[in-house]
Amino acid sequence: MQIPPASTPVACDMSRARDTPGERLAEYRRLFGRALTARERTAAGIRFRFRAEPGVEAWVRDLAAREKDCCPFFGFEITVEGDEVRWEAAVPDTAAAKAVLEDFYALS
Incomplete structure (x- = not known):
């Protein structure tokens, strides 16, 4: 996984997004309610684990791409491991980025 350099600004700009912040949060709730089986901390950051049901991998990939944007x-x-879709996330080693990662981990 490529972790951006510490010089990358810690800012979220949804001005080009096709959804609003509220719609994005609602989408996380739908995805997590449907397929999330676990969340865990890793050496590099965090991992969400989802059941690899039809459409879940594409949904996770699309949501991750929009979040990265x-x-x-x-x-x-x-990644897909057996019957599981894994979404790993990491951020630069700065206090601001780590705080956002913690908020991301706590999504529900």
């Missing part, structure tokens, strides 16, 4: 300080990696 508005929050470029995130590094994301999506």
Whole structure:
């Protein structure tokens, strides 16, 4: 996973997004309610684990791409392991980026 350099601004800009912040949060709730099985901390950051049901991998990849577009300080990696989709996230080692990562981990 490519983690952006510490010089990357810690800012989220949804001005070009096709959804609003409220719609994005609602989408996370739908995805997590449908398929999230676990969340965990890793050496590099965090990991969300989802059931690999039809459409979930594409949904996770699309959501991760849109999140990366508005929050470029995130590094994301999506993998499929057996019956599971894994979304790993990491940020530069700065206090501001780590605080946003904690908020991301707490999404529900």
